[in-house]
Amino acid sequence: MDSAALLKIAGVYKNFGGVQAVNDLSFELAKGELLGLIGPNGSGKTTAVNLITGFVRPSQGKILYRGRDITGWAPYKIVRLGIARTFQMVKPFYQLPAYKNMIIPLYSPRVKQLAGGKYGDRDAVALDLLEEVGFERDALVAYKSASVLPQGYLKRLELAKAIALQPDLIILDELFSGLSLAEVAGIVPIIEKLRLEGKTIIMIEHRLKELFRIADRVVVLNYGEKIAEGRAQEVMQSETVKKAYLGSEV
Amino acid sequence: MRVSLEERCACRRSRFFCGEVKKPRIPKERPSNEVLQKRSAPSAVNNMAKRKERIDRGIKARSADIFALSCWREMLYLAAPRVIPVVGFLILPLILGLYWQKVLLSVAVFALLAISWDILAQTGMVSLGQALFFGMGAYAAGAIDHYWGWPPLAAVPAATLMGGLICTVLLVPVLRLRGIYFSMVTLIIPLMLVRIVEATRIFGGTEGLSGITPLPSKWIELYLIMGALMAALFGFRRILASDYGLVLKGICDNDRSVINAGINIYWFKAQALFISSCIGAFSGAFMTHVYMFVGMPVFALDYSILPIAAAVVGGPGTLAGATLGAFILVPLSEILRGAGGLRIVFYGLFLVVFIVAVPEGIFHYVQRKYH
Numbered sequence: 139m140d141s142a143a144l145l146k147i148a149g150v151y152k153n154f155g156g157v158q159a160v161n162d163l164s165f166e167l168a169k170g171e172l173l174g175l176i177g178p179n180g181s182g183k184t185t186a187v188n189l190i191t192g193f194v195r196p197s198q199g200k201i202l203y204r205g206r207d208i209t210g211w212a213p214y215k216i217v218r219l220g221i222a223r224t225f226q227m228v229k230p231f232y233q234l235p236a237y238k239n240m241i242i243p244l245y246s247p248r249v250k251q252l253a254g255g256k257y258g259d260r261d262a263v264a265l266d267l268l269e270e271v272g273f274e275r276d277a278l279v280a281y282k283s284a285s286v287l288p289q290g291y292l293k294r295l296e297l298a299k300a301i302a303l304q305p306d307l308i309i310l311d312e313l314f315s316g317l318s319l320a321e322v323a324g325i326v327p328i329i330e331k332l333r334l335e336g337k338t339i340i341m342i343e344h345r346l347k348e349l350f351r352i353a354d355r356v357v358v359l360n361y362g363e364k365i366a367e368g369r370a371q372e373v374m375q376s377e378t379v380k381k382a383y384l385g386s387e388v
Numbered sequence: 389m390r391v392s393l394e395e396r397c398a399c400r401r402s403r404f405f406c407g408e409v410k411k412p413r414i415p416k417e418r419p420s421n422e423v424l425q426k427r428s429a430p431s432a433v434n435n436m437a438k439r440k441e442r443i444d445r446g447i448k449a450r451s452a453d454i455f456a457l458s459c460w461r462e463m464l465y466l467a468a469p470r471v472i473p474v475v476g477f478l479i480l481p482l483i484l485g486l487y488w489q490k491v492l493l494s495v496a497v498f499a500l501l502a503i504s505w506d507i508l509a510q511t512g513m514v515s516l517g518q519a520l521f522f523g524m525g526a527y528a529a530g531a532i533d534h535y536w537g538w539p540p541l542a543a544v545p546a547a548t549l550m551g552g553l554i555c556t557v558l559l560v561p562v563l564r565l566r567g568i569y570f571s572m573v574t575l576i577i578p579l580m581l582v583r584i585v586e587a588t589r590i591f592g593g594t595e596g597l598s599g600i601t602p603l604p605s606k607w608i609e610l611y612l613i614m615g616a617l618m619a620a621l622f623g624f625r626r627i628l629a630s631d632y633g634l635v636l637k638g639i640c641d642n643d644r645s646v647i648n649a650g651i652n653i654y655w656f657k658a659q660a661l662f663i664s665s666c667i668g669a670f671s672g673a674f675m676t677h678v679y680m681f682v683g684m685p686v687f688a689l690d691y692s693i694l695p696i697a698a699a700v701v702g703g704p705g706t707l708a709g710a711t712l713g714a715f716i717l718v719p720l721s722e723i724l725r726g727a728g729g730l731r732i733v734f735y736g737l738f739l740v741v742f743i744v745a746v747p748e749g750i751f752h753y754v755q756r757k758y759h
Contacts, residue, residue: 191648193644193647212652213647213648214647214649214650214651214652214653215650217647217648217649217650218650222648223648225644225645225648229642229644229645229648230642230645231637231638231641231642231645232641232642233637233641234634234637234638234641238634241631241634241635242634242635242638242645242646242649242651243649243650244631245631245632245634245635245649245651246649246650246651247650247651248650260631299645299648299649302649303649303650
């Protein structure tokens, strides 16, 4: 599996002062796989994502992408390699209309490079991508300012901004949190479509039911340590995982 | 839906705009999973249809601000906000007396500094030291004239680039700072430079460099600065409205999100800084040739604070607001000279009244009322 691994995390540690946020984390990710990263609150999931995307530098350990050591790289350089992410707390450009939000990722050097300098009209591509994530065609919603959009659309916008970068690896940080069941049901097909296109995906989730339906494999974190890894149903049978999720009194 | 121009205008004769009004439509249901899978299957026909859709939507996006013009009133409505200032800038030097012509020079210089501040502010860098840009340009022009003896029309552009470059290099190390921390550094550097000039006695020390060659004539002076103001105002407004400008605004709005798009924000910030400092350096270099002198006062706090006041009173974020603010505040300060010792009190009162009455800025208010 070593040579086929798209992403390899090897013995990564991260401490913020006295807090050990990530403790000896190692896992691999094959191309085209959908990995779920789960764990109770504060277990270091988002820190793990920040480590992969370069927003946080690991104290120790290595992160390899396509066999290349990307440990400690600047985040914008990592994005250019083809790793895109969404944020748990959505980060749209509130001053701009939704479709203008898409212009900034479309202005990315990665997009220019992939398109060979012939990308055409960014507004048109932006509207096209927004339609793919469920901004209804011809409805006014894509033209509305991001500051007035409801949470469901902001999450979709966040996803669209990641897709716009044409990444090979997409990391979705709690994409489903704060969404209704109907909204989640609307987003799941988009993720499945991304998989059909051959994208590799890491999903951090608390909505386990929805995640388990689509994930190939799950990694469970607790207090920054990996406590289990494997197929979703098997992992949830593990005593350690039950304990971590439900507490020791059960 | 294609409707002829006449039909459109006939039905909305009372309105100035003849654009198509977008109607909210009932959103379509999300296609099922199978449909999505089918869609993603590669087929030439599907691709062609998709491409056509893309082109159609591109036209829709681009034509959002395009309106059919059918009568002179509509044309005037759209052209007036651009034509009136341009005509004003060109005619003002001709109709004003000698004293007010000098005031006009000062207005234009402060307008340029306010534009320079506004560009930085839109990129998320609130500067309290426009005097740094102004002073650096002024000293560069003075040094070029004094030591190398270049003619003013060559010295001004050279000093603009030189001043811009030096300021950018000075501030690049602090680009990572945000908010008040960046502001503090920009405030301190010009104050520091004054002391350096004083202590080391470089460039004439406390006496400065005098006897700088003036510009060839009064009219060249006036039209050079007016031309520069128009170029900066309309040119940079256009740049900030482009996709490049969106990236700059994005950095102000949410810099992590811009990084997450694979964009090196420090490179973009440095570019904005260079543009802004070049504008400031130009006004400094210009004033050196007008006063025929350059000395420590070019780093004075006036050049830092007044541009901010102008941008805030006029309305930040548009460049036009900054210009309008300078056109109000500088002449106001001249008119109040009659008040003697109480001048600064009245000036301060006016500032407070403007800010309390129109907190969004005069330009935004006028723009809203106009439309």
